Amino acid sequence: MDLFNAAFLIALLKIIWVNILLSGDNAVVIALASRNLPQGQQKKAIVFGSGAAILLRIVLTLFAVQLLQLPWLKLIGAVLLLWIGVQLLADSDDDADVHASGNLWTAVRTILIADLVMSLDNVIAVAAAANSAPEPLRLPLLIIGLGLSIPLIIFGSTLLLKLMERFPAIITLGAALLGFVAGEMATTDMAVHEWFETHMHGMDYAVSISCAIFVVMVGLALARRGKREAT
Template sequence: MTDLFTADALAALLQVIAIDLVLAGDNAIVVGMAAAAVPLAQRRKVIFWGIAAAIALRIFFALITTQLLAIIGLTLAGGVLLLWVCWKMFRELRSHGEDEVAPDEAMSMPESGGIGVAGTAGGAAVAAAGATTVGAAIWQIVVADVSMSLDNVLAVAGAAKEHPTILVIGLVLSVVLMGAAANMIAHALHKHRWIGWVGLVIITYVALDMIWRGSNEVLRQLA
């Protein structure tokens, strides 16, 4: 625990917390938009299994990614992957997230054909309600979660660097936020867009740092 009380460790911890907050909110939005595309009576099941899948995948990737990053070259590859995630986040932030739907919003939305739905945020998703089965919606969430959970673990591992205690704290925090506070974070991100931009800057920095460190590892190996 002594490594928590250095300036470098505290800076890494703050980066990890910011990354967890932004990516947990993004995951909640994915769950909400998928749930909005199924009939109202089945949305609770989609939301439950979607969040359960996200938590399970995050734990799974946490168990394997820290070991994989010890392999020469994979830190570089992880940094490149994370940079691609940054590009996706940039495009989403630039579009102002007009179609974002959080899980509780999906639960309160009327089914397709409701008056005035098309003009609301997420109306496009609701207009398709009934056209997507529960299984298809859950599969959509799982596919998105595979990418987002790996992104989260890579970002946390990259920010934690040589601080294993902070790595563990970050991964536990990501699971807790996804399970307990993701919906609240999704609303905060939607209302205060600057939070997303701050998160994007931090994740971009982590990605570039991973590319720099990974490149040096590869060059040392080749020398």
């Protein structure tokens, strides 16, 4: 098996480029989920979360086309992503009493769930890029290409964590991004996409923006209530 023929290398470059374009929101999730951990555990959460998320994405990619044909799947994922965005924003980062293993694995679990939900669209692009290579090369191509995206996500998450410490408003923007992505997922679900195209054509962005506002408003309200109860 020649892993270095032209078709393989071209497809590999496509997958790497797709991951560069699509890994930003995943880096946001990882940074948000691990921001309350001590510095040493932040690095572990980023490494474990990113690695496990990539493995999960490889498995999901293999079944992506079939999965996305199931109605209601993306709607369910959108609701789950809204909940994750609200919880990440509502979680107080000022007085968190962090205990090593429990909170570390809670952060990793949040990263995995969010990445699974947000990867439903991303994996379609990766699978399409891999399909340009000969069939025997597609599986190793996916593993190598997605594996190479791990440093990209880790670097992006680490950079965002440092920026969040200096500019807390980034946390709110990150949660809003999750809400926006949830809105995009909801309007493209097989069960409602045709109805949106027929009756609410052009309203996709309005739904996404509304979801972003919803996450920010509910998340901030829960965060304020949590601070009042703590005092």
